Amino acid sequence: MSVNKKKSNTKITVEIFRKMKEKGQKISMLTAYDYTMAKLVDQAGIDAILVGDSAGNVMAGYETTLSVTINEIIYHAKCVKRAIQNALLVVDMPFGTCSGDSISSLHNAIRIMRETGAEALKIEGGEELLPDIRKIIAAGIPVMGHLGLMPQSVHQYGGFGLRAKSEAEAQKLIRDAALLEEAGCFAITLEKVPASLAEEIALSLKIPVIGIGAGANVDGQVLVVHDMLGLNQEFLPKFVRKYADLGTAVTDAVSEYILDVKNSDFPSAGESYENQIKEII
Numbered sequence: 001m002s003v004n005k006k007k008s009n010t011k012i013t014v015e016i017f018r019k020m021k022e023k024g025q026k027i028s029m030l031t032a033y034d035y036t037m038a039k040l041v042d043q044a045g046i047d048a049i050l051v052g053d054s055a056g057n058v059m060a061g062y063e064t065t066l067s068v069t070i071n072e073i074i075y076h077a078k079c080v081k082r083a084i085q086n087a088l089l090v091v092d093m094p095f096g097t098c099s100g101d102s103i104s105s106l107h108n109a110i111r112i113m114r115e116t117g118a119e120a121l122k123i124e125g126g127e128e129l130l131p132d133i134r135k136i137i138a139a140g141i142p143v144m145g146h147l148g149l150m151p152q153s154v155h156q157y158g159g160f161g162l163r164a165k166s167e168a169e170a171q172k173l174i175r176d177a178a179l180l181e182e183a184g185c186f187a188i189t190l191e192k193v194p195a196s197l198a199e200e201i202a203l204s205l206k207i208p209v210i211g212i213g214a215g216a217n218v219d220g221q222v223l224v225v226h227d228m229l230g231l232n233q234e235f236l237p238k239f240v241r242k243y244a245d246l247g248t249a250v251t252d253a254v255s256e257y258i259l260d261v262k263n264s265d266f267p268s269a270g271e272s273y274e275n276q277i278k279e280i281i
């Protein structure tokens with residue numbers, strides 16, 4: 001089904017994010033890691049593009065996001081930046097680049113912003129990382145927090161299961177969200193938490209809460225673009241809706257190409273060049 005969306009030429013900023021929350025307008029966000037995909041996503045009218053460390057999974061084939069380096073995230077973000085005209089560009093701080101040493105964290109944040117042209121950074125962590133987050137925000141860098149399931153802490157959790165199932169963890173999540181808002185974060189991502197808890201947090205904050213596996217009653221949604229387009233066929237958690245099956249489409253197209261090459265049906269005469277040089281007498 002084709003959906004015609006009237007695209008806005010307005011450049012999305014962190015201040016527009018806040019105003020969208022005030023007006024009750026839902027925020028749409030997707031990941032992208034390369035120029036071509038980012039251009040398509042931006043042209044469709046997305047509000048924000050996240051250059052996530054999920055690039056490690058879908059682009060590099062890493063088992064977790066922990067192997068993603070600062071050089072790799074900078075490379076992907078530079079590619080995406082060249083494609084974007086309207087969306088807000090948010091870039092993940094990879095594992096180990098914001099981890100309790102506020103001076104080192106600030107240095108890494110400045111490097112990512114300076115080398116990529118990013119407009120905001122996303123940082124996983126709550127109260128434990130407040131000194132780092134405050135210092136980065138004080139330097140003029142917008143920060144989106146990330147709570148709930150934090151993939152960079154997968155080994156501490158022992159897996160990618162639902163977070164905040166216990167009352168103690170739920171209360172810590174509520175407190176961390178409030179502390180991130182107080183520290184100056186312009187938005188928070190909540191990943192894989194009970195929908196009722198995510199709604200409670202979204203209602204309690206003045207800043208937008210972007211959900212991924214956090215139910216519908218938050219201020220916006222984010223998905224990995226490869227998941228929602230059906231390109232990543234081995235990974236389909238409950239919270240992902242497949243809007244296309246591009247994985248099958250690509251496989252079918254490549255199979256047809258192989259067959260045409262093997263049967264000498266490609267290239268055809270119309271897809272070939274002839275010598276146009278005429279002999280001069």
